Amino acid sequence: MSLKLYVDRLSQPSRALLIFCKLNGIEFEEVNIELSKGQHRTPEYQEVNIMKQVPAIVHGDFKLFESHAILRYLASAFPEVADHWYPSDVKKRASVECVLDWHHANLRRGSAGYVFNSVLAPAFGLPLNPQAAAEGKKLLSASLATIDTYWLQKDGRFLLGNSQPSLADLSLVCEIMQLEFLNEEDRGSIFSPHKNVLKWIDDVKSATTPYFDEMHATLFKVKEVTKQRAAGPSS
Amino acid sequence: MSLKLYVDRLSQPSRALLIFCKLNGIEFEEVNIELSKGQHRTPEYQEVNIMKQVPAIVHGDFKLFESHAILRYLASAFPEVADHWYPSDVKKRASVECVLDWHHANLRRGSAGYVFNSVLAPAFGLPLNPQAAAEGKKLLSASLATIDTYWLQKDGRFLLGNSQPSLADLSLVCEIMQLEFLNEEDRGSIFSPHKNVLKWIDDVKSATTPYFDEMHATLFKVKEVTKQRAAGPSS
Structure with a gap:
């Protein structure tokens, strides 16, 4: 099941999410949404996250935003994530x-x-x-x-x-x-x-x-x- | 194991916690901490919650604050809580x-x-x-x-x-x-x-x-x- 991360590396919760996935060997596609260019306000991105914020993820057909909710979800859905x-x-x-x-x-x-x-x-x-x-x-x-x-x-x-x-x-x-x-x-x-x-x-x-x-x-x-x-x- | 809820019914997350416990048949002792009287700022209450806020709980020897964290904990620790x-x-x-x-x-x-x-x-x-x-x-x-x-x-x-x-x-x-x-x-x-x-x-x-x-x-x-x-x- 494909995992897409919609992120801007200048956004602090985006970086936390990227580091977490890399560290735990979770494969993903990084989709760059540049906040300073207003790319979070496009109609296309609102299909991903109606709140117009990064980060957001699409995992298969499941959409999720709020960085802590995403981190908890990935830690629960991917068994390779260490318990700590x-x-x-x-x-x-x-x-x-x-x-x-x-x-x-x-x-x-x-x-x-x-x-x-x-x-x-x-x-x-x-x-x-x-x-x-x-x-x-x-x-x-x-x-x-x-x-x-x-x-x-x-x-x-x-x-x-x-x-x-x-x-x-x-x-x-x-x-x-x-x-x-x-x-x-x-x-x-x-x-x-x-x-x-x-x-x-x-x-x-x-x-x-x-x-x-x-x-x-x-x-x-x-x-x-x-x-x-x-x-x-x-x- | 005894469960104490430190609450003020005028505090919105305190009420959410009380309703949740009552609905799910979780037994508890309600300890009233009146915010308007400054009871959250006493040295005794800071032993319970150093952040000087309500709600907080003590379950056996386990202390916890932040209402969402408490609700998640009770939903996880008490098997009688319905899955929804x-x-x-x-x-x-x-x-x-x-x-x-x-x-x-x-x-x-x-x-x-x-x-x-x-x-x-x-x-x-x-x-x-x-x-x-x-x-x-x-x-x-x-x-x-x-x-x-x-x-x-x-x-x-x-x-x-x-x-x-x-x-x-x-x-x-x-x-x-x-x-x-x-x-x-x-x-x-x-x-x-x-x-x-x-x-x-x-x-x-x-x-x-x-x-x-x-x-x-x-x-x-x-x-x-x-x-x-x-x-x-x-x-």
Whole structure:
């Protein structure tokens, strides 16, 4: 049964999905939907996902969107996926679900709100919004503090004290990578109080190598171009 | 193994959890945590849920928060829960997960943002926030339109065209009931374009009787008191 992933590698949940499939040997066709070109708003794409967002999948004749729902589905439908990603033990799974749900109204909302309203909005034809950016930054910092002191408080290298990553580690770290769009100073000041978070990001990168870097290459390329443009023409 | 539910019946996800347990014959002890009295901020309650939110559960020695994670856990841990609440079929379950995840950044964010910032904030010692209320109302209306024309577009009485309710129906309708705090005119104008939503609310009420009304009695009582206070002393 064919699996198509409709993604934009500049979208954080798209990258989480791509890395997950690559790591677990799930075969797929990548269909690129460039958000900055409005390709998510075409009538053709609305046949795939009426919400006009990426990622979405079509598996045989089954359509699905919402990245956490997709990750859970793939972890359940493909027996080759290792148990640590989405544990079959009821309590361990419930704890992973708790992080995934917490993510929506906390890290995701804070990070996406801050990066979009302080940097990315003009690329989508919208003005920067300092007030929304400030609210996003506040929530982002509080969320990073929660990860640093609560979700990572136990012995293991990953969230919930686990020794191997779950869907939650992958989803949250891909979100945090969006902060690469910020300037060095800003990113440094956001991360500096959260040493456990920095170590955990490295641990998730190591555990998902080489796909983590492969799926983030576009982000680093766009970041470089943006930086050069901001610096103006070289003399 | 004892199950304790830490809830406030004025909190929409608390009500969803209470109704779910009652309907499915899951025995529990209800521990009332009154948000308006700040009982979620006590050191004792932080031992239960460090996030200072309701609902949370303690099942034996297992602690869990985030209402969707709790509902999934109970549906998985208690074999007496009927399959339609959280289908074991991988694709049917994925579709329910899709609605549950969609809820966070759409209906939940819109409804909670609107009701809190236009009505409830003063009860928590905070000022009303007209701008946040306006943003919430916009997202709330868009979310109701999505439910009306997309999630309810198929033959069945419930979300996704199902003939019986799932966790998603219960979570979303309990959220919508929070709109009872609005005045009649405002609520009427919000609901009027969405006839399918109104019929679906009634269908969820019927499917969860008598517990739906029982768990919403406190909300209607508080609403009545608020209305009388707003009207001032009678002549």
